[in-house]
């Protein structure tokens with residue numbers, strides 16, 4: 001497959017792997033509302049924040065929406081959109097590589113971009129997600145009026161590139177029928193099944209048993225047009241007539257059409273790839289929304305997206321309760337919309353606007369703010385989120401564990417490096433981490449056995465082994481991997497017990 005090359009590509013390929021794992025540190029005073037909800041806002045560079053989240057959320061996200069800087073050469077008030085082309089590609093490569101790890105098997109990623117970089121981004125995404133995972137490109141009408149200062153063409157659209165994690169059986173939701181679409185359904189014959197619209201009753205190519213003469217109620221003989229036949233066999237057609245499902249026009253003289261009742265139309269409408277400003281808002285609408293939230297500021301945020309645009313993405317890509325991730329959160333639109341739509345969310349933003357815009361915006365949402373999509377989803381307020389910033393590194397430059405790392409965090413890292421799946425925190429702290437693919441894992445670390453002495457709870461002895469087996473409720477295991485500071489049990493005995501001992505910190509993969 002052809003791939004894109006640029007100055008710095010070789011380094012970019014290693015960036016995500018070489019990024020150290022860091023802890024996330026909660027800032028309780030910046031969170032708000034019901035903290036039991038899983039919603040998170042993280043301030044920090046998304047490369048490090050994503051790496052920090054990976055052990056907990058790999059493979060868990062249903063929809064990623066990102067709106068990265070477009071590299072348009074502008075210097076916006078709140079962030080720089082003037083990265084050199086190669087630097088931009090390197091930035092995107094490493095982030096996309098990490099983002100892919102978060103997607104569920106039935107998940108998808110939606111990336112807003114415009115023509116300055118969209119074609120390069122497509123090639124990059126084909127490499128990272130796989131060409132077969134390209135779902136489509138959406139064209140969103142971001143502006144209406146032409147910019148007359150332009151001497152060539154006034155750009156009025158953005159692209160949204162859509163990729164799925166796994167193309168086998170991948171489906172998106174449909175869109176609810178709009179009032180306008182429902183207007184096409186009428187009830188001229190007072191049918192008790194309610195409003196209906198009529199559809200063509202013919203199909204091609206010709207199937208012999210569906211080619212026959214039909215006599216209309218007015219007595220006229222009709223046949224399908226050349227090269228087509230009726231939709232139904234003669235018997236089925238007669239049943240449909242008897243059931244009042246065929247329409248010959250008001251005077252009973254037209255060729256037959258099939259009645260489609262609004263009450264029987266399953267699901268909604270399949271979305272097209274062209275999203276107009278009437279349906280999804282435009283940049284002006286987004287500016288009005290953010291201005292309404294921050295009325296005292298002259299120009300609150302340069303490049304917000306309208307809530308209706310994000311609502312469309314979330315409607316198509318998720319169901320209630322699903323997890324949504326935006327790692328270029330900006331003014332917080334994705335989090336606000338996900339919140340109002342009953343989805344869980346993680347938002348990452350490196351700028352100070354994480355605090356000055358995202359936090360107050362979400363607080364307003366929780367208090368029942370009525371702008372944006374609120375009325376359309378009957379938003380009444382409620383819920384909550386926690387705020388985090390990036391904390392200490394889990395491992396130092398030599399790969400040694402930072403001694404401030406908690407048992408829970410180390411467990412998550414060990415679990416993730418061993419299984420590549422997220423760690424589900426057990427209800428109570430135990431040495432037994434869980435079993436995956438017939439291998440059980442246990443960790444002796446940092447006073448888990450209430451004894452921090454080197455010779456104590458961090459060392460594998462007969463005594464600590466019994467604690468582990470107790471924690472495992474003595475269920476049989478095929479193989480047990482135990483992490484600890486050292487082992488006092490002989491290798492021969494460990495072998496008989498089907499136990500592999502791994503030494504902290506050396507056997508923990510730091511990256």
Ligand SMILES: C[S@@+](CC[C@H](N)C(=O)[O-])C[C@H]1O[C@@H](n2cnc3c(N)ncnc32)[C@H](O)[C@@H]1O
Nearest residue numbers: 045046067079304305328330331333349350351
């Ligand atoms: C186009 S804006 C997103 C706007 C957003 N969709 C909204 O509706 O407000 C891009 C954002 O990405 C942020 N950003 C750029 N590079 C980042 C990085 N490495 N980590 C985290 N955020 C980043 C910028 O600070 C900026 O706020």
